[in-house]
Amino acid sequence: MRILEGEKVSKHFGGLAALSDVNLHIEQGEIVGLIGPNGAGKTTLFNLISGAIPTKSGAIRFKDKNITGLKPHQICRLGVARTFQSVKIFSNMSALDNAMVGSFFGMPTSMSPADAAREATKSLEDVGLSAAKAIPARDLTLVNQKRLEVARALATKPELLLLDELMAGLTHTEMAETMELVTGLRDKGITIFMIEHVMKAIMGICDRIMVLHHGENIAEGTPKEIAGNKTVVEVYLGE
Amino acid sequence: MNMTTFTSKKFLVPWLTSLILLVLLATAPLYISSYNIILVAAIVMYIILTVSWAFFSGPTGYISLATAAFFGVGIYTTAVLGKALPLLAVIAAGGLVSFVLALIVGAITLRLRGIYFAIFTFGLVELIKHVLLFWEITVTGTRGRFVVLVDNITIYYVVFGIFVLLLLTAYLIRRSKFGLAMQSIGDNEEAAAHTGVNVTMVKILTFAVSAFFIGAVGGIMATRWTYVDPYVAFNPLFSFLPVLMAIFGGLGQFYGPIIGAAIFAYLEELLLTKFPYYYMLIFGIILVVVILYLPDGLIGLMQRLRQRWQKGGLTGKHANT
Numbered sequence: 001m002r003i004l005e006g007e008k009v010s011k012h013f014g015g016l017a018a019l020s021d022v023n024l025h026i027e028q029g030e031i032v033g034l035i036g037p038n039g040a041g042k043t044t045l046f047n048l049i050s051g052a053i054p055t056k057s058g059a060i061r062f063k064d065k066n067i068t069g070l071k072p073h074q075i076c077r078l079g080v081a082r083t084f085q086s087v088k089i090f091s092n093m094s095a096l097d098n099a100m101v102g103s104f105f106g107m108p109t110s111m112s113p114a115d116a117a118r119e120a121t122k123s124l125e126d127v128g129l130s131a132a133k134a135i136p137a138r139d140l141t142l143v144n145q146k147r148l149e150v151a152r153a154l155a156t157k158p159e160l161l162l163l164d165e166l167m168a169g170l171t172h173t174e175m176a177e178t179m180e181l182v183t184g185l186r187d188k189g190i191t192i193f194m195i196e197h198v199m200k201a202i203m204g205i206c207d208r209i210m211v212l213h214h215g216e217n218i219a220e221g222t223p224k225e226i227a228g229n230k231t232v233v234e235v236y237l238g239e
Numbered sequence: 240m241n242m243t244t245f246t247s248k249k250f251l252v253p254w255l256t257s258l259i260l261l262v263l264l265a266t267a268p269l270y271i272s273s274y275n276i277i278l279v280a281a282i283v284m285y286i287i288l289t290v291s292w293a294f295f296s297g298p299t300g301y302i303s304l305a306t307a308a309f310f311g312v313g314i315y316t317t318a319v320l321g322k323a324l325p326l327l328a329v330i331a332a333g334g335l336v337s338f339v340l341a342l343i344v345g346a347i348t349l350r351l352r353g354i355y356f357a358i359f360t361f362g363l364v365e366l367i368k369h370v371l372l373f374w375e376i377t378v379t380g381t382r383g384r385f386v387v388l389v390d391n392i393t394i395y396y397v398v399f400g401i402f403v404l405l406l407l408t409a410y411l412i413r414r415s416k417f418g419l420a421m422q423s424i425g426d427n428e429e430a431a432a433h434t435g436v437n438v439t440m441v442k443i444l445t446f447a448v449s450a451f452f453i454g455a456v457g458g459i460m461a462t463r464w465t466y467v468d469p470y471v472a473f474n475p476l477f478s479f480l481p482v483l484m485a486i487f488g489g490l491g492q493f494y495g496p497i498i499g500a501a502i503f504a505y506l507e508e509l510l511l512t513k514f515p516y517y518y519m520l521i522f523g524i525i526l527v528v529v530i531l532y533l534p535d536g537l538i539g540l541m542q543r544l545r546q547r548w549q550k551g552g553l554t555g556k557h558a559n560t
Contacts, residue, residue, distance in 0.1 A: 090426035
């Protein structure tokens, strides 16, 4: 089943075309990677999907429902959650409260405080943060803050999870753990769309990769196909 | 919204203190002179303004300077409706008009961030003042209005009633899921929106609830003035004082703005009566010292002193062994 579809999605910032006529599709249960040089429009595409910036041209559909023009909180409640390139946590709140914002507000139906706390606790367990429940988010290490962002997203019970450079700034061990976490989430039935610069990570876990360059979709395929694609190697991998 | 950790002692002491204070306030007219009753009412009025302000601006981080506008709207509602309706209905009307005004203003302006929001809200005070002046000059042909008189004890109890209602509302909301949403907006608005929080709705509603209490207290305090005109009703000082009082007390805790407003308002009265010529000078010095040396306000100072005392106790024991 097709979970996300973008048709001729475009975004201009003044005269600059950040995205022009990008088509995309993501099937349920896939891990799809989104790569491209800096300024290629990757985060802009995420911002359009999640509603952070309004889509003026083109259409985005989630499970065959047109979500173009919806507000971020509406898109989240439909089942699309995301993390941010630069970590955006609620730094003055405890890890549990961070996740509870997700379980309280991120679902279409409202929940009792006890249920919300249970859901939040579960999502913290899923990312391995149960020991940090009561710790203020600002006191967590970078890798744990990134995990907390994932937990907060999970607490909204997403069907599609957008991960924006989850691996950036992590050590090798942390990266291996995080890759395991991502595949684990897919095994639980969450579809993943991830922006990543770390080639090892993206080649290792993605079913399919999409390449953006100057706001255009220049290639798409399995990791193997992308690694052997001449245009991609020229503009991105560089050798 | 820390549902996880309460120790019974931590929970009990503030509750008991608050209860005793509330009982003292409720019975105050029995043993306090008429002059002092009005003084206490004025102090409680400042507490209401400050807590209402902090209720919205504290967690969300949007600095509102519209307090004087909502306060003035309450005052003018009483001036207009005072003779037509019973007192409590007039007060409620003042609160409701402020509430609706805040809904409209909030819908227009709460997409503005930081300094722009502060400037707009301050502009609102001037705007309403001058619209009223224009109306009175060109349409009614009068300037100012007489307000119905109410006895001091009634004023006191209405102010006290608004105060209790406000405390209950602020406390319950702070501990509810709505309070969690407000805090998440203050911490990171974009992330809150992407986690399912309808940030616009939460901000506008909170702003309007805070405006309700400001308008209501304006409605009752108007009866003390006998005569109001737009300059009296929309005094910009009422926009700045609540901000200063809240910072003076400390914004981090629920009790900060309450303690800040109480001490600040009493200090102002004390200085004004004891040192009428140096009052502004002394007041200014105190403010500068607090801003420079107590960034977390009086509450922050109290916490630091307590920590130092506890640490001192521990090291003392170590020294003995």
